[in-house]
Amino acid sequence: MSSRFLPTLAALALLPFLLFAQTPAPKWPVPKPKANDYAKWEKAIAAFEQTDKASPPPKGAVLFVGSSTIVRWKTLAADFPETKVLNRGFGGNQIKDCTYYAERMIFPYQPSAIFLRAGGNDINAGWPVEEVFADFKAFVAKVRGKFPNIPIYYIGLSPTIKRIEQISAGNQLNDLIAAYCQAGRGLTYIDTRKLSLDPKGEVRPDVFVPDMLHFNEEGYKLLAAHVRPFVPKTK
Numbered sequence: 001m002s003s004r005f006l007p008t009l010a011a012l013a014l015l016p017f018l019l020f021a022q023t024p025a026p027k028w029p030v031p032k033p034k035a036n037d038y039a040k041w042e043k044a045i046a047a048f049e050q051t052d053k054a055s056p057p058p059k060g061a062v063l064f065v066g067s068s069t070i071v072r073w074k075t076l077a078a079d080f081p082e083t084k085v086l087n088r089g090f091g092g093n094q095i096k097d098c099t100y101y102a103e104r105m106i107f108p109y110q111p112s113a114i115f116l117r118a119g120g121n122d123i124n125a126g127w128p129v130e131e132v133f134a135d136f137k138a139f140v141a142k143v144r145g146k147f148p149n150i151p152i153y154y155i156g157l158s159p160t161i162k163r164i165e166q167i168s169a170g171n172q173l174n175d176l177i178a179a180y181c182q183a184g185r186g187l188t189y190i191d192t193r194k195l196s197l198d199p200k201g202e203v204r205p206d207v208f209v210p211d212m213l214h215f216n217e218e219g220y221k222l223l224a225a226h227v228r229p230f231v232p233k234t235k
Contacts, residue, residue: 064088067090069117069223070087081235095136113152159203163213207219
């Protein structure tokens with residue numbers, strides 16, 4: 001390839017990041033919501049139920065639930081080949097949505113363990129950190145009410161460029177949940193707050209897709225590496 005094309009290719013590669021940098025960031029914090037719209041996830045939950053009828057998943061799998069980080073984790077099974085895993089993440093849900101729909105998207109699978117990654121959308125929507133933490137405790141209580149001894153793992157929040165102004169709130173939530181898990185039985189906090197940071201502590205754009213919020217392939221490799229030591233083997 002002629003060297004005269006190289007600057008053009010480099011510019012194209014950087015274009016998504018340049019465009020994002022020119023896009024004004026949404027204002028945050030926003031007012032605390034008056035209520036949560038659980039009904040907007042009805043179609044997603046119904047789709048899981050239809051899928052399960054057509055092809056029932058195995059009982060006793062390790063269940064991954066939460067928001068778009070889980071939804072987009074397409075390499076989940078390949079990342080943990082010695083484990084029966086089941087992905088039931090949906091949309092931009094919040095922790096309270098997982099609790100609300102537990103009877104339909106958690107309990108039927110009789111999971112052997114649960115990994116939850118959520119909380120970022122809650123903060124972004126305007127819910128105070130203390131209330132998001134309370135929602136996590138309510139999730140644990142709901143699940144333990146059905147499965148008293150099930151291990152629950154919380155995959156901590158990671159800094160993103162799109163929500164860079166929310167990093168402090170995310171780390172506050174991480175700290176609260178980490179302390180709660182340390183004091184609790186069968187609860188584990190998985191710290192991923194440095195996953196997306198470079199050696200200088202700045203957020204890396206190269207681990208995200210162009211929206212600067214969701215992980216790309218490299219981001220998921222890092223996430224899998226952080227989570228792998230905690231995933232039980234079931235095969």
